[in-house]
Every structure is written in C-alpha cells, then in structure tokens.
Amino acid sequence: MSRFDGKVAIVTGAASGIGQEIARRLAAEGAIPVIADLNHEAAEACAAEIRSTGGDALAVAMNVVDEDAVGSGVADVMAKYGRIDVLVSNAGIQIVSPVIDLPFADWKRLLAIHLDGAFLTTKACLKPMYAARSGSIVYIGSVHSKEASKLKAPYVTAKHGLIGLSKVVAKEGAAFNVRSNVVCPGFVRTPLVDKQIPEQARELGLTEDEVISTVMLKDTVDGEFTTIDDVADAVLFFAGARSNAMTGQSMVVSHGWFMQ
Structure with missing residues (x-):
C-alpha cells in the first residue's frame, strides 16, 4: 500500500510543466490529483490522461488570485471527495526586467499570482485539513527563495515570501497535524x-x-x-512525510547551484 493511496492532492498550475509532472507522480503513487489551472481545457486533458491509465483525477478551473474561484474549486473537491490531504502551491509566472524599467503593474501581477495565490489556496485548504486534523502543504519556491539574480526583482521577492508564509503555516498548523514546507528548484x-x-x-x-x-x-x-522529475521527487518526499519532524523546512533542488 502506497503512502498516498486514496489521498486527495490539489496541485495549482498543474496543466503543464512542473505541476503536471507532480500530478502524474502523485497519481502513480495512488493519490487522486486535482488539476487546478486557469486553463480548464488543458487541465481536463491532463486529468483525462491520468484517468486513462487507471487512476482518478479531477480538473478544476482555478484562478488563484480570485478568492471566489479558489473557494469554489475547493468546495467542488470537497463535494466530490470529502477530503483534501495535500496542497501543492505551484502556480506562477516570470517577468524579466531591471528594477528601473519594471512597470508597477507587472510587479503587482507577479506578486499576486505567487503570494496572493499561495495565501488564498492555503487558507481555503486549511479549513478541511484542520477539521480532519491532517494535511500537508508544499509550496514551489525556487533557488530564488534563497538567492538573487539580476532582472528578477518581483520573482525573487515573491519566492522569498513563500518561505515566510510556509514557516507561519507550519507553526499554526502544528496543533492540527498540518505540515508546511517549500521545495526550491534551480532552473528547470x-x-x-x-x-x-x-x-x-x-x-x-x-x-x-x-x-x-x-x-x-x-x-x-x-x-x-534541474528536471521536473527532480522537483517531483522532493515534493513527494515532503508531502508523504509521516510526522511533524519535517515541517517549516525548505529543500533546494538545484544540482548544487545553491548549497545550504
């Protein structure tokens, strides 16, 4: 029996890239991934592919910066499965510009998707997790949660912020057996x-x-x-941890680019 058998895992931004691989790997381990993405058609295609291999998966249209959309998506998951065991907060974008030329609108848009999205999905998923007294949240950070590069001010700021959010969630969630950690990939x-x-x-x-x-x-x-497989390995490690020994932590997955 797999550690993920029957567990329901919401993965945001899962219709492509890293999120899609995480969803596939969770399904292969017996979990039921919820493909939560702005692109509902692509999310449904991903879910259908997982179902075609004999697993279960659900596609949910979700704009992570829209509180009503997040709440509705989480409610749909609860109505269908009655539980949420894992949240992988992965949705994100990138904008490259020197600070001096960066439009304020771009700054706000990137921070909203990375930080507001993480906050809103966390808040919505914590309610059923607290009620069940069990859950695991994994944020997809970056080496830029620890380090800086030119041209990436909003991204570096947002990824640093996820570490802080995760630590608070780890402290608040401990009483309810809810863990929170961050995976920090290098360039994928x-x-x-x-x-x-x-x-x-x-x-x-x-x-x-x-x-x-x-x-x-x-x-x-x-x-x-770094490969999407490398990242998925780390996500499954955190999501499947068996105790609160592994909470409030961040793991760098970068082929040695950043060493702690």
Whole structure:
C-alpha cells in the first residue's frame, strides 16, 4: 500500500510543466490529483490522461488570485471527495526586467499570482485539513527563495515570501497535524525558462547559449538543468512525510547551484 493511496492532492498550475509532472507522480503513487489551472481545457486533458491509465483525477478551473474561484474549486473537491490531504502551491509566472524599467503593474501581477495565490489556496485548504486534523502543504519556491539574480526583482521577492508564509503555516498548523514546507528548484527547462533565455540574452547582451552556460547553469556542479522529475521527487518526499519532524523546512533542488 502506497503512502498516498486514496489521498486527495490539489496541485495549482498543474496543466503543464512542473505541476503536471507532480500530478502524474502523485497519481502513480495512488493519490487522486486535482488539476487546478486557469486553463480548464488543458487541465481536463491532463486529468483525462491520468484517468486513462487507471487512476482518478479531477480538473478544476482555478484562478488563484480570485478568492471566489479558489473557494469554489475547493468546495467542488470537497463535494466530490470529502477530503483534501495535500496542497501543492505551484502556480506562477516570470517577468524579466531591471528594477528601473519594471512597470508597477507587472510587479503587482507577479506578486499576486505567487503570494496572493499561495495565501488564498492555503487558507481555503486549511479549513478541511484542520477539521480532519491532517494535511500537508508544499509550496514551489525556487533557488530564488534563497538567492538573487539580476532582472528578477518581483520573482525573487515573491519566492522569498513563500518561505515566510510556509514557516507561519507550519507553526499554526502544528496543533492540527498540518505540515508546511517549500521545495526550491534551480532552473528547470520548462516553457517559463525557455521564454526567459532570449529575454535575458537581450537584456544582458549575451547569446542564448551564453545565458544558459554563464548565467543559468554557471554554479551547478554538473552543468545540468534541474528536471521536473527532480522537483517531483522532493515534493513527494515532503508531502508523504509521516510526522511533524519535517515541517517549516525548505529543500533546494538545484544540482548544487545553491548549497545550504
């Protein structure tokens, strides 16, 4: 019997990239992933793929910065399954710009998706978790939860903020056996990163290959991108922990780019 058999796990931003792989891996371990994404059609396609392999999955349209949409999505999950065991707060975007040129609207939009989204989904999921006196929340942070890079002021700020939120949730949730942790990946070759390569090349006056080798992977031990599988391994480790020994922590998954 798997540690995740029958457990319901909401994964935000799960219609693609890291979130999709986390949902697939949870399903492979016996969990019921809820594919919560702004793109409901893509979320349904992901859920259908999981169901086609014999698992169960639910697609939910969710704009993580809309409190009503978050509440409605969580209510739909509770109505269907009656439980929420895991929340993986993964939804996010990236905007690359020097601070001096960064529009305030872009600053606010990125912080809203990363921080407001994490807060709203956490708040909604804590209610059933507290009632069940059990639950695990995993935030997808970044090496930028610990470190800074040029051109990424709102992203670095938001990812640092997730560490603080997670620590508070870990302290408040302990009385209800709810754990909270952060996984901090290095650069993962997703569409989000692929989009950044030419943007950074333009801003820094480098070739795209130079951005990869001298900016993104310069400090790794092996010159390799972090994979979505690497990230999913860490998420499942935190989500499946058997006691409160593992709470309020952050794990860096970066091929040695950042070492604690």
